[in-house]
Amino acid sequence: MSWLEKVKGMFSTPAEAAPPATESKPSGARLTEAAGSQSASEAGWTRLTGEGMGKQNERDLTPxxxxxxxxxxxxxxxxxxxxxxxxxxxxxxxxxxxxxxxxxxxxxxxxxxxxxxxxxxxxxxxxxxxxxxxxxxxxxxxxxxxxxxxxxxxxxxxxxxxxxxxxxxxxxxxxxxxxxxxxxxxxxxxxxxxxxxxxxxxxxxxxxxxxxxxxxxxxxxxxxxxxxxxxxxxxxxxxxGQMDWLDAYDNFLFNELDRIEYLRSFVWDVKMTGADPESVKKYQQEFKPPAPNSTFVHNDSIELKAISPTLQAADTAESASLLRNHVLGGGTLPEHWFGGGGDVNRAVGAEMGEPTFKVLTxxxxxxxxxxxxxxxxxxxxxxxxxxxxxxxxxxxxxxxxFPELQSKDVAKFAAAMQGVVTAVGQMIETGLLTEETGLKLIGDVAQRFGQAFDAKKELEEARKEHAQRKKERQAEDSFNLPADVRDALKSGQAAPAPAPAPAAQA
Known part of the structure; x- marks a missing residue:
């Protein structure tokens, strides 16, 4: 028994049954699933998050x-x-x-x-x-x-x-x-x-x-x-689901830093016309790169140029946006929440936030x-x-x-409330709608302001308040009546006196 088999035996349990003998496969054969994603054993491919599913529950990751x-x-x-x-x-x-x-x-x-x-x-x-x-x-x-x-x-x-x-x-x-x-x-x-x-x-x-x-x-x-x-x-x-892409985005930015550093580098190119190899070698040993704001004196046989590398890199901003939006899309966040947005204005930005707020809700x-x-x-x-x-x-x-997820456009809801109240009043007046149903319609708009109420109960309370206010106004308008009648009106025990009839003309 090899040392590896001994170690395996130390961690195995008696309840584990030995696997059935299987037919040996050629050493060069590769075993793959009939249908599946990219194999984890493929050279150059390793997920940051690892591989494998649980044996006991296919819905879980391995421990x-x-x-x-x-x-x-x-x-x-x-x-x-x-x-x-x-x-x-x-x-x-x-x-x-x-x-x-x-x-x-x-x-x-x-x-x-x-x-x-x-x-x-x-x-x-x-x-x-x-x-x-x-x-x-x-x-x-x-x-x-x-x-x-x-x-x-x-x-x-x-x-x-x-x-x-x-x-x-x-x-x-x-x-x-x-x-x-x-x-x-x-x-x-x-x-x-x-x-x-x-x-x-x-x-x-x-x-x-x-x-x-x-x-x-x-x-x-x-x-x-x-x-x-x-x-x-x-x-x-x-x-x-975003871990590998988040890591790739970070690596992309670090690699971009290296590219920027390379772009800022340069070399001095010295061109010597008509010089033999010995002269070139001697000049190379004696040459000192000129310091900033200094002079470089030479004859017409020597030419000095600073050359920067041309890496022919793709548009970095476009590549960064592609990776970033892929990650943000997986998180249901619009790109203007992370400093991007391009040509997005206020109106379009508000509409782009709707899926995000649904997920947050x-x-x-x-x-x-x-x-x-x-x-x-x-x-x-x-x-x-x-x-x-x-x-x-x-x-x-x-x-x-919980707090409200987003601030409400009060002006928009106020305009909607005004239109609904006007329409409901007209429909009740023409007999096309009951008062209770009309109040329910108004309640639907009121919920946008965070106000919820029972239409039937609210209608009863509103009628009581209206009757009470009507009595109070009648009592205030009866100041010229006798005191006992005025008190009776205030207590609701008497009806207001009818207005005096106009005097007959001779």
Missing amino acids: LAQERMQKIAEWLWQSNLLANRLVELPLAYLLAEGVTIQCKNEARQMQLNAFWNDPINNWPLKLPPRVRALGLLGEQCYICHVNEANGFVRLGYLNPRQIATVVMDPDNPEQPIGVVTKKDSKGRYNKYRVVILGEDEEHFTLRTAEIRASDFTDGDCLLYQVNKFPDGSRGRSDLL SRQSMLKIMLEEIGRFVLWFGARGGEQPDWSSDEWKVTAV
Whole structure:
């Protein structure tokens, strides 16, 4: 047995079966897939992100590829300007003005405030780095620490690079049920149970509930992942598809620096007419290049010229724009967000941003769901032993409030509101539209201003206010009536006196 086979035997497990014997192949034969992409073994081709897919789940990267992806994502964010902007610009739009979680019930709002602003949790400070890491590493995992006395929740942080595997429900491959960490230097590791809001017996099969109860005994965790297939177990970085191109763009710019340096170089060309080799050699030994702003004295047989290299390079700006736009397009960012734009004006630039804001809205919706689930988890443990949470009730509803992604063109919406109000009024007056439906149309425009209301309820309140204002005006207009009638009018207990009839003329 060779030393290599001995080493392999040390790391193999008894459960592993020996591979079946296969027919030997000629040494020069090359094995390729019937259909596939460029082979990783091809000379001169190596991806920055590595190669390979997981054996256990075709939807995942191998553990080594997953770890390499995370390391490269962190490195690119720190060292590559374009990668940094691909991460930081969306982060600023999502969180720049801050985020809050709210509940209509005052007592539960106090619970959420205590959790949100706790010195250890400190979500206003820790949320931006966590959202950044979610996009870079594809995952976030928070270890739950619950005070058994009062149910107060504090969340610890588990670095995604310390996750060895995410265990999926054997009866539902879309649902993660546990997280296993990597072993430390002493061979220790932890197995955390992924939090589900409710009792395991209500949400899982008996087999899965037993696995969660018996195997994952080191505590609970909250797990959130992005960029994964439904049956994949690991999240992936937002930069995964762009890593090689980001590295290529950096290499292009560094090579361009070398080219610029070469273009600035020059040599002195000395031409000696009618000189023999001995004279040329002697002059070469004695020649000193003239210093700047100095003189060079010579006769008509000597000619001195400075020659710069002509590299015949392609248009650098065009090549740089091609690479940059390829990367920015993959991140759904318009080029004028990174200092480009060409002939883009304000109107065209605003239209080019529409796909970007749709993608940002999608990520914001995911973060909203994540924070609202964390808020419900806080209320759930706070109510342990007391009232049973009713997540369908507004009293238990948790809402994460994010800043607006883009400033609204108020003038445009104001003009639209004026036109809608005028049209609705005319249609109601002619009997073509009910007041409630007309108010719904106005409400659609009002939502662009951030105002939402129930049309039926608002109509009832508006009619009450209108009747009250009408009574007050009638009371103000009856100053010439007797005091008792005036008081009765103010209290709504009397009708206004009719106007006196004009005197008959003789």
